[in-house]
Amino acid sequence: MNAHEIDYHIYGEEMQYVEIELDQNEGVIAEAGSFMMMHEGIKMETIFGDGSTQNEGFLDSIFGAGKRLLTGESLFMTAFYNTLNEKRSVSFASPYPGKILAVDLKQFGGKVICQKDAFLCAAKGVSVGIEFSKRLGRGLFGGEGFIMQKLEGDGMAFVHAGGTLATKVLKPGEKLRVDTGCIVGFTKDVDYDIEFIGGIKNTVFGGEGLFFATLTGPGTVYVQSLPFSRLAGRILSALPKGNNKKGEGSVLGGLGDLLSGDNRF
Numbered sequence: 001m002n003a004h005e006i007d008y009h010i011y012g013e014e015m016q017y018v019e020i021e022l023d024q025n026e027g028v029i030a031e032a033g034s035f036m037m038m039h040e041g042i043k044m045e046t047i048f049g050d051g052s053t054q055n056e057g058f059l060d061s062i063f064g065a066g067k068r069l070l071t072g073e074s075l076f077m078t079a080f081y082n083t084l085n086e087k088r089s090v091s092f093a094s095p096y097p098g099k100i101l102a103v104d105l106k107q108f109g110g111k112v113i114c115q116k117d118a119f120l121c122a123a124k125g126v127s128v129g130i131e132f133s134k135r136l137g138r139g140l141f142g143g144e145g146f147i148m149q150k151l152e153g154d155g156m157a158f159v160h161a162g163g164t165l166a167t168k169v170l171k172p173g174e175k176l177r178v179d180t181g182c183i184v185g186f187t188k189d190v191d192y193d194i195e196f197i198g199g200i201k202n203t204v205f206g207g208e209g210l211f212f213a214t215l216t217g218p219g220t221v222y223v224q225s226l227p228f229s230r231l232a233g234r235i236l237s238a239l240p241k242g243n244n245k246k247g248e249g250s251v252l253g254g255l256g257d258l259l260s261g262d263n264r265f
Contacts, residue, residue, distance in 0.1 A: 003125030003155025004028070008102065016100045017093040018121070018158050022082035027124035028090060029079050034120050036093040041084035046076050079124060092121045096228055098162040101184065106154045108220070113150050113192075114159050114185030117228070123155030159185060163226025170217025177212040181227040190219035 006028060007021040017036050020028050029047070038044075082088040094100055100120060103112055113131050122128065131150040151157045161184040168176055170190065177195065186192065195214045215221050 003123040003153045006123045006156055008156065010100050010102065014097045015094055016098070017091050018100050018102070019089050019091045020121070021087050021089045022080075023087060024082055024085050027079050027081040028121055029077050029124055029126070029128075030092050030121035031119060032076065032078060034092045034095070035078065036091040038080060038090035039088040041082060041088045042090050043081045043083045045079045045081065047079050048076060077128075092158070094120075094160050096162060096231065098160055098224065098226065099165040101159050101161060101165060101222060103151070103157045103159060105151060105157055108187045110154055111150060111152045111188040112157070112185055113148050113188065115183060116147065116149055118159040118161070118184050119149055119151065120158045120160045122151065122157035126151060126153040126155045126157050161222065161224035162228050162231065163224055166223040166225070168221045168223065170215065170219055170221060172218045174217040176215045176221055178215060178221070178223055180211060180213045181229050182223050182225070183213055184222040184224045186215060186221045187219040190221060191216040
């Protein structure tokens with residue numbers, strides 16, 4: 001299947017959004033909740049799965065939608081079509097601070113693998129499926145479980161990364177060790193496995209978890225500096241528990257607040 005050819009522009013620095021320009025009858029698919037704004041003439045339609053198998057029968061559509069349940073996503077996605085005989089645009093926003101990455105699947109052999117919540121939107125015709133881990137260690141300790149998302153086709157897809165995005169191009173046999181939660185995605189030829197950190201002090205006191213993700217080239221790897229799980233964990237740890245308030249910037253805690261003048265009740 002040939003995906004629709006779309007034009008796009010990414011705006012912003014830390015809270016980005018992507019504006020996609022559609023010719024007549026061109027379309028784009030997106031995750032629920034990512035929509036930001038659209039011009040008059042754009043038709044919105046809720047579809048099963050990614051819509052890439054809608055013309056192949058009802059059972060194929062059900063199967064495509066069912067695969068999304070395995071990744072923790074909704075059965076439905078939203079498709080946006082331009083119904084006018086002139087260019088119209090629709091925009092999608094980042095869910096939290098970070099970067100939007102535009103991926104031309106044609107340049108990567110028609111397939112890119114990404115973490116389950118990284119996908120933002122794509123040209124109509126791109127397939128959003130599941131990638132099962134074939135290794136027990138990777139599935140149990142990889143931070144993403146046994147299942148990741150795979151984006152297939154020959155069109156443009158857009159994924160979101162938290163914080164700053166790093167792009168690493170690996171040579172054949174070259175290895176990159178990454179925190180398991182910091183992986184955004186990688187191309188289909190990259191070998192992904194899990195490596196035990198090792199060492200008693202590292203294991204007990206290191207604070208970095210027990211495992212690295214090991215990615216071996218050839219291929220391209222995308223890494224985020226601020227996974228949402230890390231951001232959420234820091235926010236939760238900073239929330240006051242009962243009547244206890246965590247003192248920021250001082251080892252003295254509440255006493256430090258009093259000395260610094262922060263004595264509000």
